[in-house]
Amino acid sequence: xxxxxxxxxxxxxxxxxxxxxxxxxxxxxxxxxxxxxxxxxxxxxxxxxxxxxxxxxxxxxxxxxxxxxxxxxxxxxxxxxxxxxxxxxxxxxxxxxxxxxxxxxxxxxxxxxxxxxxxxxxxxxxxxxxxxxxxxxxxxxxxxxxxxxxxxxxxxxxxxxxxxxxxxxxxxxxxxxxxxxxxxxxxxxxxxxxxxxxxxxxxxxxxxxxxxxxxxxxxxxxxxxxxxxxxxxxxxxxxxxxxxxxxxxxxxxxxxxxxxxxxxxxxxxxxxxxxxxxxxxxxxxxxxxxxxxxxxxxxxxxxxxxxxxxxxxxxxxxxxxxxxxxxxxxxxxxxxxxxxxxxxxxxxxxxxxxxxxxxxxxxxxxxxxxxxxxxxxxxxxxxxxxxxxxxxxxxxxxxxxxxxxxxxxxxxxxxxxxxxxxxxxxxxxxxxxxxxxxxxxxxxxxxxxxxxxxxxxxxxxxxxxxxxxxxxxxxxxxxxxxxxxxxxxxxxxxxxxxxxxxxxxxxxxxxxxxxxxxxxxxxxxxxxxxxxxxxxxxxxxxxxxxxxxxxxxxxxxxxxxxxxxxxxxxxxxxxxxxxxxxxxxxxxxxxxxxxxxxxxxxxxxxxxxxxxxxxxxxxxxxxxxxxxxxxxxxxxxxxxxxxxxxxxxxxxxxxxxxxxxxxxxxxxxxxxxxxxxxxxxxxxxxxxxxxxxxxxxxxxxxxxxxxxxxxxxxxxxxxxxxxxxxxxxxxxxxxxxxxxxxxxxxxxxxxxxxxxxxxxxxxxxxxxxxx
Numbered sequence: 001x002x003x004x005x006x007x008x009x010x011x012x013x014x015x016x017x018x019x020x021x022x023x024x025x026x027x028x029x030x031x032x033x034x035x036x037x038x039x040x041x042x043x044x045x046x047x048x049x050x051x052x053x054x055x056x057x058x059x060x061x062x063x064x065x066x067x068x069x070x071x072x073x074x075x076x077x078x079x080x081x082x083x084x085x086x087x088x089x090x091x092x093x094x095x096x097x098x099x100x101x102x103x104x105x106x107x108x109x110x111x112x113x114x115x116x117x118x119x120x121x122x123x124x125x126x127x128x129x130x131x132x133x134x135x136x137x138x139x140x141x142x143x144x145x146x147x148x149x150x151x152x153x154x155x156x157x158x159x160x161x162x163x164x165x166x167x168x169x170x171x172x173x174x175x176x177x178x179x180x181x182x183x184x185x186x187x188x189x190x191x192x193x194x195x196x197x198x199x200x201x202x203x204x205x206x207x208x209x210x211x212x213x214x215x216x217x218x219x220x221x222x223x224x225x226x227x228x229x230x231x232x233x234x235x236x237x238x239x240x241x242x243x244x245x246x247x248x249x250x251x252x253x254x255x256x257x258x259x260x261x262x263x264x265x266x267x268x269x270x271x272x273x274x275x276x277x278x279x280x281x282x283x284x285x286x287x288x289x290x291x292x293x294x295x296x297x298x299x300x301x302x303x304x305x306x307x308x309x310x311x312x313x314x315x316x317x318x319x320x321x322x323x324x325x326x327x328x329x330x331x332x333x334x335x336x337x338x339x340x341x342x343x344x345x346x347x348x349x350x351x352x353x354x355x356x357x358x359x360x361x362x363x364x365x366x367x368x369x370x371x372x373x374x375x376x377x378x379x380x381x382x383x384x385x386x387x388x389x390x391x392x393x394x395x396x397x398x399x400x401x402x403x404x405x406x407x408x409x410x411x412x413x414x415x416x417x418x419x420x421x422x423x424x425x426x427x428x429x430x431x432x433x434x435x436x437x438x439x440x441x442x443x444x445x446x447x448x449x450x451x452x453x454x455x456x457x458x459x460x461x462x463x464x465x466x467x468x469x470x471x472x473x474x475x476x477x478x479x480x481x482x483x484x485x486x487x488x489x490x491x492x493x494x495x496x497x498x499x500x501x502x503x504x505x506x507x508x509x510x511x512x513x514x515x516x517x518x519x520x521x522x523x524x525x526x527x528x529x530x531x532x533x534x535x536x537x538x539x540x541x542x543x544x545x546x547x548x549x550x551x552x553x554x555x556x557x558x559x560x561x562x563x564x565x566x567x568x569x570x571x572x573x574x575x576x577x578x579x580x581x582x583x584x585x586x587x588x589x590x591x592x593x594x595x596x597x598x599x600x601x602x603x604x605x606x607x608x609x610x611x612x613x614x615x616x617x618x619x620x621x622x623x624x625x626x627x628x629x630x631x632x633x634x635x636x637x638x639x640x641x642x643x644x645x646x647x648x649x650x651x652x653x654x655x656x657x658x659x660x661x662x663x664x665x666x667x668x669x670x671x672x673x674x675x676x677x678x679x680x681x682x683x684x685x686x687x688x689x690x691x692x693x694x695x696x697x698x699x700x701x702x703x704x705x706x707x708x709x710x711x712x713x714x715x716x717x718x719x720x721x722x723x724x725x726x727x728x729x730x731x732x733x734x735x736x737x738x739x740x741x742x743x744x745x746x747x748x749x750x751x752x753x754x755x756x757x758x759x760x761x762x763x764x765x766x767x768x769x770x771x
Contacts, residue, residue: 008652012514013499022249025204025218026281034063036205036267036280037124039114039131040289041106044140044359044681045153048104052132053114059130061123063274066115066266068101076100076269079260080234083331085165085355093165096156098325098362100262100269106135107155107324108360109681110289115266117278140359140681144298144319147358155324155357162357164326167334169413170350175304178313178348182304186385191750192373194296194321194674197366198693201251202282203291205264207271215268216244219261222253222494223532228524230260231268240524243268247522253494254664255365256292258534259329288686293674294366296321297333297373303381309391311400313348314412316340316377322355323362330363331355335467336370339727341411342378343422343458343618344400349412359681365534367664368726371461379457379731380738380748387742393456393735394435398426401458415462417616419709422458425642429456429620432703433640441624441638451627452637453740457731458620463720464540465614465713472610473531475545477506477553479603483577483591485510486518490530491542493521496722497653498538504649505543505716509550510590511576527606536720539649540615544714549607556602560593615711615719619643621728623666623736632759634737636666640703641728646710646719654721655704661725662702667694669733673752692754744768 016022053065082095102113114131118124139153146152147162155162179185199220206218215236221227228245232238250257263280270278282290297320304312322330337351386393401422402409410416430436438454445452465471476488489502503517520526531541554574561579562569565586572579578587597603624638641658648654671692675684685691710717730751737753738746745767749758762768 006648007650009500009504009514009650011497011500011653013497017249024201024249024251025206025220028206028218030208030277032276034117034119034274034276034278035121035124036270036278037116037118037121037128038112038263038280039116039128041102041109041111041113043106043135043137044109044142045138046106046135047138048102048106048113048133049136050132050134051114055132056116056127056130059123059127061119062116062127063119064117064270065127065131066101066270067113068099068103071099071101077235079262079265079327081326083165083326083328085167085331085334094156094159094326096325098262098327100265109683110361112262115270117270117274142358142360142676142678142681144321144356144358146678147356148319155359159357164322164355164357165331166352166354167331168352169337171348172350174348175313175315175350179302179304179315182312183307184385184389185302185304186381186388187302188381188384188748190299190301190377190380192295192297192299192376193668193672193751194293195366195668195672196288196291196293196674197254197256198287199252199254199256202284202287203257203261203263204279204281205261205267206277206279207267208277209271209275210244214242214244215272216246217264217268218246218248219264220250220257221247222250222257222492222534224492224522224524225490225530226258226532227260227264231265234260235265245524247492250494253533254367255369255534257494259327259364285686288691289683290361292364293323293361294363295373296363299377301377301381303385305385305389309389309396309399311344311346314340314346314378316351318353320353320355321358321360321363323358323360325362326355327362327364329365332365333370333373336462337374338411338413338415339371339374339461340378341413341415342375343402343420343460345402346412351413360676367661368723371723371727372665372730375457375459375727376731376734380734383735383738384748394426394430397456397458398423415616418613418711418713420460420616420618420644421709422618424707425618425620425644426458428705428707429622429640429642432642432705433622433638435622445626449629451629451740451743453625453736453738455623455732455735455737455739456620457728457735459728459731460616460618461723461727462614463536463617463723465537465611467535467614470610471531471537471541472529472608473542473545474527474529474606474608475542475549476527476604476606477549479553479557479590479594481591481594483589483594484516484518485512486520487546488520488526489542489546490527490532491521491538492533494533496538496657497650501539501650501653502543502546505546506550510574512590536722539716539718540714540720541609541611543716543718545607545609547715548609549605552607553605556605557593560597560602561588564588564593564596609714611713613713615646615713617643617645617719617721617724619724619728621732623732625733625736625740627740627758629762632755632762634670634753634758636670636698636700636733638700641725642705642707643721643724644707644709645721645724646708647717648706648708649718654706657721658704658725659702661723662729663694663699665726665729666733669730669737669751669753670694671752671754
């Protein structure tokens with residue numbers, strides 16, 4: 001029986017992964033394996049005046065010790081730096097490359113200074129202790145505000161104000177005029193905390209030399225072809241075909257395992273140099289120090305309304321702490337700033353985003369990559385405006401929605417929505433969240449001395465298409481003589497269930513069970529190009545490539561079947577794994593077609609899909625929290641979400657993606673935060689003892705519903721789902737927390753809502769009852 005579209009098929013990969021049979025990069029032990037260890041800077045900002053590795057090189061089990069001088073001797077270039085965003089004066093912004101090992105100066109705690117390659121990891125760690133490094137410490141800045149202050153220490157000597165980029169869109173004059181004539185202007189300063197991905201599997205890199213002499217890279221990475229191309233074009237200056245990248249199981253990524261990481265470069269370089277496999281495995285402390293971090297934005301926002309509650313204009317300024325180095329992945333909030341328009345009729349918007357250097361780990365994409373931030377800023381200022389003007393938050397939002405008949409709708413910023421029925425999301429969310437019963441639930445909480453709050457968040461995000469550059473994916477489908485189909489996909493699974501959902505497309509179209517489909521991914525030798533994973537595009541782009549490939553292969557197979565059945569190809573239909581002459585019982589199955597094919601070329605097809613536009617998943621989230629004013633403990637007690645995702649292939653996988661996304665958004669609202677000592681730049685949250693991760697027992701049962709307004713952007717009508725939960729959760733959770741605190745006279749509260757911070761806010765609240 002086919003396991004096709006719309007069926008909640010259980011993930012076929014789960015039995016393997018949940019029983020410990022998955023094969024991750026750290027599980028690989030090729031013959032002659034060497035272990036790499038990085039010596040990292042203990043200073044946030046310092047000059048390196050001397051490095052002496054001689055004692056380390058003489059220790060037992062040590063094969064090599066490298067510093068930046070060794071990389072320079074081999075002309076190994078820095079990782080590319082800079083972005084294509086001009087500065088305030090219109091001139092190109094700074095483009096400092098990031099050396100794989102620090103060159104003369106360190107700029108954040110944890111920056112790699114030397115690499116040890118040894119027979120065992122223990123020998124490498126001992127050698128790291130023997131390396132002598134003299135530092136001349138300098139003053140450091142760890143926040144955007146500190147970096148922008150007059151006379152602040154400079155991260156880069158040639159960037160006098162620590163500004164890495166400045167992006168602006170919209171007409172400031174039009175917005176200012178609207179603000180001046182508005183009946184009410186709501187204003188707020190909003191802090192979005194810095195977080196880190198904390199994937200289940202840490203980062204890993206393994207460099208080898210293939211029998212044909214090519215460099216082979218295996219890594220915990222989400223985009224094998226992108227990694228191959230970056231290594232070939234930017235570092236080793238060879239053709240992409242000269243590098244072989246293979247990716248197996250990946251235990252989560254969330255954007256952090258994309259791009260080009262220095263450990264991958266160093267392991268590949270050392271493997272070629274030593275002609276032995278070299279592997280580096282991050283430990284958890286290293287992960288907190290050196291995994292790319294995210295968010296960390298201070299926002300000033302103003303929303304203008306007329307006397308009837310109609311939105312007139314929005315003015316937004318971001319100061320984003322981008323860390324010490326700027327790469328093409330740093331300004332993720334820029335590519336998704338269009339989300340500031342939300343799902344509303346907002347005629348005038350001015351947005352400015354300033355990227356600010358600091359002496360911290362660089363930031364990059366993290367689940368949502370700018371969409372949760374933009375959504376939260378807009379939805380928070382709407383709640384503030386509602387409270388200040390006496391509007392019901394639900395009705396204020398509802399009356400400003402973009403109606404379906406306005407589609408396609410060009411917003412006042414960068415997006416043009418192709419479709420959407422946003423009021424339907426709100427109506428369904430109100431039903432499944434039981435908004436009608438909220439007053440009673442709040443009264444019951446108050447009877448127990450608790451503060452209860454409700455938070456709404458309408459969300460829309462960009463997904464599955466070309467963001468700042470074209471996107472495409474490839475697929476290959478091959479029929480074997482036993483009737484088994486092998487699907488090779490350029491999309492990369494990092495835990496979201498593609499091993500199930502991609503074959504489901506094939507199962508539905510060919511009418512065969514999943515057991516008759518083999519799925520392969522992660523090897524750059526299998527396809528000339530591939531998207532990998534990112535931007536919630538696996539189904540929208542990768543699935544569309546599979547669909548196109550199936551069409552082409554079925555045409556080939558129909559022609560073969562037509563000859564075997566002595567019929568015209570147009571009279572042949574494919575049903576339940578058999579080709580049939582329409583209106584008859586004459587059939588031939590897939591295996592027979594394969595055996596009778598005139599050549600192997602007739603049994604394989606490769607396809608490519610390049611979308612011309614993005615999709616816009618959207619929805620409405622509703623959160624309820626309860627706060628104990630005596631302890632400051634905040635509990636998420638109810639959560640409901642409606643997601644409009646276009647065509648849904650596997651409802652069970654979709655629910656899992658939304659669950660995970662919501663938990664990550666709520667986790668940031670309630671506790672997750674990266675903190676640095678403002679003087680020394682030392683990381684204060686370098687372990688799970690200090691970094692508060694969300695836990696399963698802290699989450700209520702989620703009530704989820706989906707709606708479908710198919711897009712025409714791709715042949716499947718699908719919209720991305722991988723980041724949707726996070727996009728709506730941050731705003732819903734924070735609005736609920738602020739609503740609970742509002743009766744005490746607290747107009748706004750910044751994340752994270754840890755017990756200590758909430759308790760302190762309650763103690764300082766103007767409306768707190770004595771005692």
